Each structure stands twice: as structure tokens, then as C-alpha cells.
Amino acid sequence: MPELGQNQLGVDLSSTVKVMKGSKVKKGRKKHRDPRALSPAVNTIITILLGILAFACIFPFIYVIIISFTSEESIVRNGFQIIPKNWSMDAYHYLWSMKEQLFRSYGVTIFVTIVGTVISVFMITFYAYAISRPQFKYRRFFTFLAFFTLLFSGGLVPTYIVVTQFLHLKDTIWALILPLSMNAFYIIIMRTFFLKSVSESILESARIDGASELRIFFQIIFPLSLPGIATIALFSTLGYWNDWFTALLYINNPDLVPLQALLMKIEANLEFIRQNMDVANMQLSIFSTIPQESAKMAMVVIATLPIAVSYPFFQKYFISGLTIGGVKE
Amino acid sequence: MKKFARDIYKNRVWLLMVLPGTIWLLIFSYLPMFGQVLAFKKFRIDPDGFFASVMNSEWVGWSNFKYLFSTDDAWVITRNTLVYNIIFIVVGLLAAVGTAILLSELMNKRLSKVYQTSILFPHFISWVIGSYFVFTFLSTEHGLLNHVLGWFHIDAVSWYSESKYWPFILVFMSLWKGVGYGSIVYLASIVAIDRTYYEAAMIDGATKWKQIKHVTLPMLKPLMIILTIMNIGRIFNSDFGLFYQVPRDSGALYSVTNVIDTFVYRGLMNLGDIGMSTAAGLYQSFVGFILVLITNYIVRKVDEESALF
Known part of the structure; x- marks a missing residue:
């Protein structure tokens, strides 16, 4: 009861405040600004400051796109210009001539991203859900098992030896997938999410109806937790897409x-691919000089484009995901 | 024993659910932890497989560590790792909170959304691509920066071999990539602050600046503390890509770009010195572990709510 009263009071107060504010604004519209607003000068300064910051964050990508369309002669003579003297598609024609390797790497990246994300999502949600359930007798032990890996790490060299000597994964596709497929941090986030969003009463009624725990998980928990799962899937997808370290x-x-690793060694690779291409390949002879610099930048554009294009769509899920589960209960 | 078997049976569904994850954790996290003993051994591959290799390698005591700490490298990588991380934590916190407050105060909300979208963009770019972005500015022959210096008749700088500029470049790049994520996290927290606090402050005659100082910042304090503890816990770890890709692995810059992570990587891949790089890795894990415990202990003393565990 007292809670209700307090609440009522709060509502009353804020509405009074609104009325007061409203009348104030009405009375002296020309002389007084809304007291909550910034002064126009400060607002302009903030707009400009943030504008510079926002521009600095996307300018490099625009710049790389411009360079990729610059003719090689122009680059050699004038450097990377923001408005180049001579435009050219040579870099993209050149990349097209080595399309096998490009498609191959794109394929590897896409495969690794899809398979890796599916594996991660299943392993993480299963694990997190089990340790969020009070019925699970050993939940504390398994929570600790995951949490401890955040505090103490096995280090690069032992991990490398395990992957190469114990699992023998060197130069297999699984070396790109498995080492990244679990992450204790995501387990803890998902556990918090399950603790917050899945109420025991729904599960009770399902259990009374005789549903098994696995069936409850797939038919009730999974749909119910889709926002959380989507977040983990998004983090995981980005992690796989941008990974070059495991390939290294x-x-x-x-x-x-994969694509990122191809890009990493692109200088060596451009040379390598060129040498390995059929000497009789006439496609190449159309280039008087090899568009070395612009081709690198064209590769950067090709590797970044999928993210840049899908970014505006997934951005809001990402942002809502950031707040989905704190680390603490 | 019988009771244990019954408990296992009773919890079989849950155990089944944690099974794949547990296998992963055991292989990819706990087995390497056990492998850390190689820091005290001279690694030799045994034909009988991984365990035989680890067990049968000869004990050498502390000699890997003695070797590591007898070189200048140990001091350089520790200094670089710590100093860069301290700067990143302080500057990163100020930039993220500052940007978040500015974004929340911006009157044009549509513009604020557009800004958020652009500022967050670098977060989704890998350092491989980031290093090409940097290259377009710093390339000695073609780069934009040398071009601009040319207008002022300043000689071109060979950026990738002049170590004195790199502390600034690395801090700048770390901010470039990180400020978006940080500010969005704080912005979400600012948006969640109850508006009535501000209304009450205004009735008391608080200026905008005072509202930020007495309402916004105190409300953000718990989040700032928890994120800072987590960063301090990771103060011995660095963003490998930032220190490896962005300087393009340039040897002339190692004195200011070599951190523990890059040192361990080069020790393993370039030198093949398993003993010493494992020792460096264990040094990193161990000190990092102690640091998390200490920071968490201090925070728990000061403000129990904000402690991580």
C-alpha cells in the first residue's frame, strides 16, 4: 500500500512540474527559452564537435573507396588524393582477374562465419540456460568453470600447442571455427539474460503439462529469449567475419x-597470385602497369562492404544487445 | 556413491546441456592452463602425442624466466603494455563519457542518431582493415599526411620507421576504434536516468553544467567503476591487432609497439622459442590474475555493490 501512495505522489508531482513549465514557456515565449535546452551557441559548438568526430570515424572508409577508383598513374604522380586527377576502374578489373582466390576466400569466410555462429549459439545458450536454472544441482560448479577462464587464461603458446599437437587442426577449416566458438563472457551475459527474462512460473506450468526439459527449452525458452540469442549470434558473426588472428x-x-587474412598478406599475395597465374592469361596484358596500390584499397573495399552495407540494419540490435545483460546478476 | 549416481541421473538433462560447452572449456581453456607448465620445461615433441610431449619434456626450473628477464625485452614489453593500457583506460573513459554526455545533450535527436551510427562504425572494422586506413594517411610516398606537410614545405616523414610518433598514433587509433562503443554504453545508461532528477535539479536552479556534475556523473559512477575494474583486470593484455597490424609489424618501431602479446606471438612464430614465450605468457596470465583479485578486493571494500564478484 505505501508503495502505491508514493507512486501516486510521484505522478502528481511530475505532472504539476509539467504544467508549471508549460505555463512558463507560454508566458514569455520570446524572452525565455525552454530551461532544459542548451543555448543555441553551445548547441552549435556541440553539433560541430560531434560532427568532426563522426566524420573522422567514417572518412577513412570513404577515402579508401576513392583511392580504389584512382588510376595508378595518378597515385604514383600525386599520391592518394581526396579528389583524384584521373579516375579508373583498373583496380577492380585487376581483382576480377584473380577472382578464383577472392571467391575462395570469400567462401571460406562465409562458411566459417555461418557454421561457427550456429555452433557458438547452441553451445553458449545451452550452457548458459543450464547454469541459470535453480533445479540444476551442479550449477555453481559449472558457473565457476566458465567464469574462472575470464580470470586466468591458458596463454597463446599452450593454446597453440593444444590446437596443433593435441587436436591436429593446423591447416584445417576447424582451426578457424573451434577456437572462437565459446566465450565465457557471452555465457555470463546469457545467464544473466535467462535469469532476468525467464520466469519459473511459465516453466512450472509447462512441467505440469508433462513437457520434458529439452522440449521446454526449444518450444518456450528459445522463442522467448530470441532477443538475447540474436545478440550473441550477432557478436559471434562479427567475431568470425573479422577474424584474422586464428588464420595467422x-x-x-x-x-x-579467409578474407581478412588474404587482405593481411595482400602485398605478398598480389605478387604470388600474379606469378601463379597462367602466363598465357591475356586478361593481364591489358594493364600497362599493375595497379598495386589501388588494388590493395579495392580489396579493402570488397572486404568491408558487406559490413558497411548491413551495418545500419544490425546496428540497433547491437546497441540493444549491449544493455541486455550486465555481468552481474 | 549411490546417491551421486542418482544425482547425476536426476540432473541428466542439465548435464547434457552443459556437456558441449564443458568439453570446449576443458580443451581450449583448461588444457592450455595445464600446458603452462611448459614455462618450466624444455619443450620436445614426443611421438606419443600431446600429453607425452608435455610430461616427458625436461624440467628446467626457472631458467626460461631467468632468460626472459635477463633481456631488455621484458622491461620494454611490460612498460609498453602497462603505460599504453593506463593511457587507454583514462583517455578512453574521459572520451566515452564526454561523448555520451554531448550526444545526450544534442538538441537535434535525428542528428544524434546519425552521429552515433558513424561513431560506432570503427568498432566493426578489423584491425587488418584499420591498418590500411592508417596506411592511406601515413604512407611515406603517397600518404595524405605527408601531402599536407608538403603544403607547409615540411619534409616528408617516414612514419613507419620513426618511433617517436607512434605512442600518439596508437593512442589516437585506440580512441578512434573504441570511443563509439564506450560512448554508446554510457549513453544507454544516461537515457535510463529518471528525468525527474533533472526537473528537481532545475527547480533548485541548477545550470546545465551543474546538472551534469550533480546528476548525470553520479548516476554513471557505478558503471564507470565496473568497466574500469574490468579494464584494470585486463591491463596486462593488449589488443594484438592494434600493436601488430597498425604499425605493419615494422621492426624499427618495436621499442614503442612491442607489448607482451606481440612479444609472445613473435617468440612463438618467428623464433620458435616455446619455453621463453610460454614463460612470458604465464607471467602475463599470472600478474593479470593477481591484478583482478586485488582490484576487486579494493572495490569491494569501498563499494560492495560495484564489485565484480
Whole structure:
């Protein structure tokens, strides 16, 4: 009862405040501004400051796109210009001539991203859900098992030895997938999410109806937790798409090099691919000089484009995901 | 024993659910922890597999550590890792909170959304791509920066071999990539603050500045503390890509770009010195672990609610 009273009071107060404010604004509209608003000068300064920051964050990408369309002669003569003297599509024609490797790497990245994300989502949600249930007798033990890995890490070298000597994953596609498929941090986030969003009463009624725990998980929990699961899936997808480190460690076979890793060694690769291409390949002879610099930038554009294009759509899920589960209960 | 078997049976569904994750944790987290003993051994591959290799390698006591700390490298990588991380934590916190407050105060909300979208963009870019972004500015022959210096008749700088500029470049790049994420986290927290606090402050005659100082910042304090503890706990770890890709692995810059992570990586991949790089890795894990415990202990003393565990 007292809670209700307090609440009522709060509502009354704020509405009074609103009325007062409203009348104030009405009386002296020309002389007084809304007291909550910034002065126009300060607002302009903030708009400009943030504008510079926002521009600085996307300008490099625009700049790289421009360079990729600059003719190689222009780059050699004038450097990377914001408005180049001579435009050219040579870089993209050139990349097209090595499309096998590009498509291959794109394929590897897409495969790894999809398979990896599916595996991660299942492992993480299963684990997190089990340790969020009070019926699970050993939940504390398994929570600690995951949490401790956040505090103390096995280190790069032992991990490398485990992956190469114990699992023998070097130069296999699984070396790109498995090492990234779990993350204790996501387990803790999902656990908090389940603790907050899944109420025991729904589960009780399902149990009374005779549903098994697995059936409850797939038919009730999974749909109910879709926002949380989508967040984990998004984090995981981005993690796989942008990964180059595992490839740097474990992959030498050019057939298994993902996009980011291809880009990383692009200088060496441009040379390598050029040398390995059929000498009789006439496509190449159309280039008087190899568009080395612009081709690099064209590769950057090609690798970034999927993220840049989908970014405005997934951004809001990402932002809502940030607040979905604190680390603490 | 019988009771244990019954408990296992009773919890079988849950155990089944944690099974894949547990196997992963055991192989990819706990097995490497056990592998850390290689820091005290001289690693030799045994034909009988991984365990035999680890067990049968000869004990060498502290000699890997002695070797590590006898070189200048140990001091340089520790200094670089700590100093960069301290700067990143302080500057990153100020920039993120500052940007979040400015974004929340911006009168044009549509513009605020557009700004958020652009500021967050670098977060989704890998450092491989980031390093090309940097290259377009710093390339000695073609880069924008040398071009601009040319207008002022200043000689071109060979950026990738001049170490004195890199502390600034690395801090700048770390901010470039991180400020968006940080500010969005704080912005979400600012938006959640009850508006009536501000109304009450205004009735008391608080200026905008005073509202920020006495309402917004105190409300953000718990989040600032928890994120800072987590960062301090990771103060011995660095963003590998920032220190490896962005300087393009340039040897001339190692004195200011080599951190524990890059040192361990190069020790393993370039030198093949398993003993010493494992020792460096264990040094990193161990000190990091102690730091989390200490920070958490202090926070717990000061403000129990904000402690991580």
C-alpha cells in the first residue's frame, strides 16, 4: 500500500512540474527559452564537435573507396588524393582477374562465419540456460568453470600447442571455427539474460503439462529469449567475419585463407597470385602497369562492404544487445 | 556413491546441456592452463602425442624466466603494455563519457542518431582493415599526411620507421576504434536516468553544467567503476591487432609497439622459442590474475555493490 501512495505522489508531482513549465514557456515565449535546452551557441559548438568526430570515424572508409577508383598513374604522380586527377576502374578489373582466390576466400569466410555462429549459439545458450536454472544441482560448479577462464587464461603458446599437437587442426577449416566458438563472457551475459527474462512460473506450468526439459527449452525458452540469442549470434558473426588472428596462427594452405587474412598478406599475395597465374592469361596484358596500390584499397573495399552495407540494419540490435545483460546478476 | 549416481541421473538433462560447452572449456581453456607448465620445461615433441610431449619434456626450473628477464625485452614489453593500457583506460573513459554526455545533450535527436551510427562504425572494422586506413594517411610516398606537410614545405616523414610518433598514433587509433562503443554504453545508461532528477535539479536552479556534475556523473559512477575494474583486470593484455597490424609489424618501431602479446606471438612464430614465450605468457596470465583479485578486493571494500564478484 505505501508503495502505491508514493507512486501516486510521484505522478502528481511530475505532472504539476509539467504544467508549471508549460505555463512558463507560454508566458514569455520570446524572452525565455525552454530551461532544459542548451543555448543555441553551445548547441552549435556541440553539433560541430560531434560532427568532426563522426566524420573522422567514417572518412577513412570513404577515402579508401576513392583511392580504389584512382588510376595508378595518378597515385604514383600525386599520391592518394581526396579528389583524384584521373579516375579508373583498373583496380577492380585487376581483382576480377584473380577472382578464383577472392571467391575462395570469400567462401571460406562465409562458411566459417555461418557454421561457427550456429555452433557458438547452441553451445553458449545451452550452457548458459543450464547454469541459470535453480533445479540444476551442479550449477555453481559449472558457473565457476566458465567464469574462472575470464580470470586466468591458458596463454597463446599452450593454446597453440593444444590446437596443433593435441587436436591436429593446423591447416584445417576447424582451426578457424573451434577456437572462437565459446566465450565465457557471452555465457555470463546469457545467464544473466535467462535469469532476468525467464520466469519459473511459465516453466512450472509447462512441467505440469508433462513437457520434458529439452522440449521446454526449444518450444518456450528459445522463442522467448530470441532477443538475447540474436545478440550473441550477432557478436559471434562479427567475431568470425573479422577474424584474422586464428588464420595467422593456424592456416598456411591458400585454399583455406579467409578474407581478412588474404587482405593481411595482400602485398605478398598480389605478387604470388600474379606469378601463379597462367602466363598465357591475356586478361593481364591489358594493364600497362599493375595497379598495386589501388588494388590493395579495392580489396579493402570488397572486404568491408558487406559490413558497411548491413551495418545500419544490425546496428540497433547491437546497441540493444549491449544493455541486455550486465555481468552481474 | 549411490546417491551421486542418482544425482547425476536426476540432473541428466542439465548435464547434457552443459556437456558441449564443458568439453570446449576443458580443451581450449583448461588444457592450455595445464600446458603452462611448459614455462618450466624444455619443450620436445614426443611421438606419443600431446600429453607425452608435455610430461616427458625436461624440467628446467626457472631458467626460461631467468632468460626472459635477463633481456631488455621484458622491461620494454611490460612498460609498453602497462603505460599504453593506463593511457587507454583514462583517455578512453574521459572520451566515452564526454561523448555520451554531448550526444545526450544534442538538441537535434535525428542528428544524434546519425552521429552515433558513424561513431560506432570503427568498432566493426578489423584491425587488418584499420591498418590500411592508417596506411592511406601515413604512407611515406603517397600518404595524405605527408601531402599536407608538403603544403607547409615540411619534409616528408617516414612514419613507419620513426618511433617517436607512434605512442600518439596508437593512442589516437585506440580512441578512434573504441570511443563509439564506450560512448554508446554510457549513453544507454544516461537515457535510463529518471528525468525527474533533472526537473528537481532545475527547480533548485541548477545550470546545465551543474546538472551534469550533480546528476548525470553520479548516476554513471557505478558503471564507470565496473568497466574500469574490468579494464584494470585486463591491463596486462593488449589488443594484438592494434600493436601488430597498425604499425605493419615494422621492426624499427618495436621499442614503442612491442607489448607482451606481440612479444609472445613473435617468440612463438618467428623464433620458435616455446619455453621463453610460454614463460612470458604465464607471467602475463599470472600478474593479470593477481591484478583482478586485488582490484576487486579494493572495490569491494569501498563499494560492495560495484564489485565484480
